[in-house]
Amino acid sequence: MVISKYLFKKIDRRLRIGFISSSGRNFTGVICLHHRGGGSKKRSYVVDFFRRISSFGYILKIFKTPFYTAFLGLVIYENGLSSYILLAEQVYKGSRIFNGAFINKNKLSDALLAGTSIPLIYADLFSLVSNVELRPYFGGILSRAAGSSVIITAKLEDKVLLKSKSGWNFLISQFCITALGASSNALYKFLNIKKAGKNRSLGIRPTVRGVAMNPCDHPHGGGEGRKSPPSSARSP
16 A cells, blocks of 8 residues: 555656646637636646557556546556556456557457457457547547447448447547447536535636626626617627
8 A cells, every 4th residue: 555655656746747727818818718717726647548558557546637527547557657547437446457559369358358448450349448549549539528438330341330329430440549348437427516616616607697797898788777688699
């Protein structure tokens, strides 16, 4: 336990970067995105979306960050490297996974574990996958949200057909890296904000109707008492 805490602190210091919020403003300070501002301090992490280390590893720590709805995991590989990755379902602290594009066929059965990242050519037909690359060496970009997944519906000569829950079909290269299983934190959709202060800590400011503002704040503002919006609705 002491060793894992020591390793996490050493690795966390190198793979953690600061984040400065722009509060919905551009480089001149003008508001371009309304209802944004404030929020708690955040720190970002260098997440490995390429996953081509080609080595077995163990999950040292699992945690949640504001930038991703799924869980992040710190992986210590057997070759001495380490990285943060987006976790899939049924991956726990201490789980053994494989991340890489090249694997010996004799060890393929050992690598087909939940959360393992391998090329689509090695994945079984009709299996659920997530964090899929759209092009080789492009980085995982498809189905990264919490609880999301796509299913492998067909394998062609050099392509793989994926189908999402929305009905979209994706025909991509069989050498694209994917994670076996759906993305973690499937219960995220049941999250309840509960109070306004939680939204403020997330950096979301209150939404005020334009007709309730003054003329200097919004084109719909002003008037005597309750007033209907103008015939042509306009944005600030």
